[in-house]
Amino acid sequence: MDGETDVSLRSQEDRREDRAPEELIGPGRLILVVGPSGAGKDSVLRGARDRLAHDARYVFPRRSVTRPPSADEDNLSLNEDAFVALIDADAFALHWRAHGHRYGVPRAIDTAIARGATVICNVSRTVLDTARLRYQHVTVVGITASRDVLAARIFGRARESEDEATKRLDRAAALRSVRVDVEIDNGGALDDAVTAFVAVVARPN
Template sequence: MTDIAVAEQTTKLIGPGRLVLVVGPSGAGKDTLINAARTLCADDPAIVFARRVVTREASAAEDNLQVTPDDFSRLEAAGDFALHWRAHGHAYGLPRGLDDDIRAGRTVVANVSRMVIDPARSAYANVVVVLITAPAEVLAARIAARARASDGSITDRVGRSVAAHPDVTISNVGDPIAHARDLLEIIRHGRPQP
């Protein structure tokens, strides 16, 4: 069961900045493209990459803050997350500080579960959902290559289907730098540029 929540529902949507939610199946290369986009725009103070708080060990490709389940529960109870969810036996959260960045007009980029899209759209004025995907055989090969114990069954991970209703889809097959540039255009402009 997946548990999701927006920490604070208000009648006024949080803005004027943009929240770019990067979603997609395991093995799609979300972290690869996010990390490459981060490098490409490292000198742009208007773009912030949210660091997730997670109750599992981060891999080399992820920029997560690892916490114990008890610590996560304490942070959650204290209202320290802007968005949080539970999936795959772990808890994930985005620090509340991202709200300040969005209020200041910055663009915040976050790797999230597809399950938080609707709650995020209910809380933020400008949300862009980017679905990163790849063919099933590519997903399976990538999941197998990273050999992360918490991934569980590759067949289950590849076979899972959750509606994302993205604004933009990037098929991450081929040159990841080219796809990272596509992602960066979406981050900067809210949509791909011609």
């Protein structure tokens, strides 16, 4: 999926967010979801969003992405120039590059976290250190599945060439080295994974 590959060389503007603020943003929580392509991160997030839709304490921000919209994701599609303009305007709390595209989480999450909300979003592993330097309470949730399950999902969706699908599968191994606070196996029933994820989200700080 979109947030799991290495960030390419970033410009000076891109690196601005690596500087920690004088005070960490809180008291709310930031739940960051990572995992390999095919693990079903978006499915788990969608299930959790549906369950928590009527509870204002939980915020699922809409990301900005420099690629066409997908039926599986609720992203704001932007071209490269528009995205860079938002970087220059300091409109993103977190942003990164992956698979030749840019992804950004809106600065509005800072306000939500400052008022005590729990913000949940799917990100790249490359922004985890930045997030831990910016926010008081960060929980990183790794969504996983066996290699066989990942392969079946990646090749089954026929969204890219066989070569690119194979590269995505191979990159899954690199994600195993990422330090997460909670790991959830989504290789079985989706409802079970969503239940486990909602339990993590609902924990107090």
